[in-house]
Amino acid sequence: MADTARQSGTEDTGGAPPRRASWRHIGPGIVVAATGVGAGDLVATLIAGSKFGYTLLWAAVAGCLVKISLAEAAGRWHLATGRTLFDGWRSLGAWTTVYFAGYVAVWGFVYGAAAMSSSALPLQALFPGVMDLKWWAVLCGVAGLVFVWFNRYAVFEKVMTLLVGVMFVVTVYLAVRVTPNLGKALAGLAPVLPDGSLIYTLGLIGGVGGTITLAAYGYWVNAKGWTDTSWMKVMRLDNRVAYITTGIFVVAMLFVGAELLHSSGVALAKGDKGLLDLGGVLEDQYGTVTAKLFLIGFFATSITSLIGVWHGVSLMFADFVTHFRERGVTGGTGATTGEEVAAGTREKSLPFRAYLLWLTFPPMSLLFLDQPFGLVIVYGVIGAFFMPFLALTLVWLLNSSRTPSEWRNGALSNGVLGAAGVLFLVLCVQQVRELPW
Numbered sequence: 001m002a003d004t005a006r007q008s009g010t011e012d013t014g015g016a017p018p019r020r021a022s023w024r025h026i027g028p029g030i031v032v033a034a035t036g037v038g039a040g041d042l043v044a045t046l047i048a049g050s051k052f053g054y055t056l057l058w059a060a061v062a063g064c065l066v067k068i069s070l071a072e073a074a075g076r077w078h079l080a081t082g083r084t085l086f087d088g089w090r091s092l093g094a095w096t097t098v099y100f101a102g103y104v105a106v107w108g109f110v111y112g113a114a115a116m117s118s119s120a121l122p123l124q125a126l127f128p129g130v131m132d133l134k135w136w137a138v139l140c141g142v143a144g145l146v147f148v149w150f151n152r153y154a155v156f157e158k159v160m161t162l163l164v165g166v167m168f169v170v171t172v173y174l175a176v177r178v179t180p181n182l183g184k185a186l187a188g189l190a191p192v193l194p195d196g197s198l199i200y201t202l203g204l205i206g207g208v209g210g211t212i213t214l215a216a217y218g219y220w221v222n223a224k225g226w227t228d229t230s231w232m233k234v235m236r237l238d239n240r241v242a243y244i245t246t247g248i249f250v251v252a253m254l255f256v257g258a259e260l261l262h263s264s265g266v267a268l269a270k271g272d273k274g275l276l277d278l279g280g281v282l283e284d285q286y287g288t289v290t291a292k293l294f295l296i297g298f299f300a301t302s303i304t305s306l307i308g309v310w311h312g313v314s315l316m317f318a319d320f321v322t323h324f325r326e327r328g329v330t331g332g333t334g335a336t337t338g339e340e341v342a343a344g345t346r347e348k349s350l351p352f353r354a355y356l357l358w359l360t361f362p363p364m365s366l367l368f369l370d371q372p373f374g375l376v377i378v379y380g381v382i383g384a385f386f387m388p389f390l391a392l393t394l395v396w397l398l399n400s401s402r403t404p405s406e407w408r409n410g411a412l413s414n415g416v417l418g419a420a421g422v423l424f425l426v427l428c429v430q431q432v433r434e435l436p437w
Helices: 003-007 027-035 038-054 057-081 085-091 094-126 132-149 154-178 180-188 198-206 213-223 228-260 273-286 286-329 339-342 350-360 363-367 373-383 386-397 413-435
Strands: none
Touching: 027 057, 027 154, 027 213, 027 228, 027 286, 038 094, 038 198, 038 273, 038 286, 057 085, 057 094, 057 198, 057 213, 057 228, 057 386, 057 413, 085 094, 085 213, 085 286, 085 386, 094 132, 094 273, 094 363, 094 386, 132 154, 132 286, 132 363, 154 213, 154 286, 180 228, 198 273, 198 339, 198 413, 213 228, 213 286, 213 339, 213 386, 228 273, 228 339, 273 286, 273 413, 286 339, 286 350, 386 413
């Protein structure tokens, strides 16, 4: 394993994991947290703060606990079984293969355009008049492709960590700058539901940081060089630190929404453009420097989601293709192991690079044309079902004989994952209802 780690540029501790969890080993959790929190998530948090002040702070904290449990479960599966998550899904039946194939095809096509556009918005605002938004988006997509194509996990993790540092500094600075009311913030930790807040509450708990990248966490754990249960304590520390960091992002944006927007009655546009609205408000209130700093943080938030998906979902797709070739849709008993991912060859494989190309070039057509109506419907339906699919299949896998008895779910894990599954089903129904049928 030490040789494998050295070849792939992943974790190298002389062949033996540390005796205790150490801060210096943290990495995959930061990657999954940064990828999962996009510009749209921050807008949703800002809007919740602008409408309800600090009242829903408890929901943001609860959401972080849900994500900790989901990511921990995905990482625990990889380390406890030595198998990848897709291999576990495949053991539940061929339906999982069909679902995953449809999901990554449609979701990747539409998400690619969304991620490129989100990354382009702050660049156009920082450099007005240089290029049209569409061409900034194309540049971001190609830059993400080139970066992931030529770098393995070790470099990818370092760049993601640097960008998270930028996000952290900017969000904390903004939260301090608006001078939050700490008394009201503490009161917001009490679970209450103001009138008309149910959907916002569910969105805060289930939406922020909740994407397919939670499923990619186990792959990044393996890519780091962690492939067996001796790394379990390290993985759990890594995961908790990551989502505490996410919690700080979310709480900081809620503070900004509560103080800057709630009191003044300013309304933000939905989606990524809402952050541009916030940039204008910040410039009016605190000057150009603060507004520019915010746009830099906005770009860091968006580009981490882009390159994180470019790497993590491509890694999952490469595993899917390899597994499909070896076993087929309906037969075979071979397993795909974490050590295969740790070897680093997946990041240079044809399926990995093919999915990178799929995420980058076909979606560019959506940048120049209105999104086809039917595609939006299919994307919304398939995407809405992924988080309940992840939560409930993890409950299934981690309570079965597929997982060694020592590492199966306890009552607390089952309770949190089961509640998460129900929550995501409710959000799924709501999202499908809101689609432009």
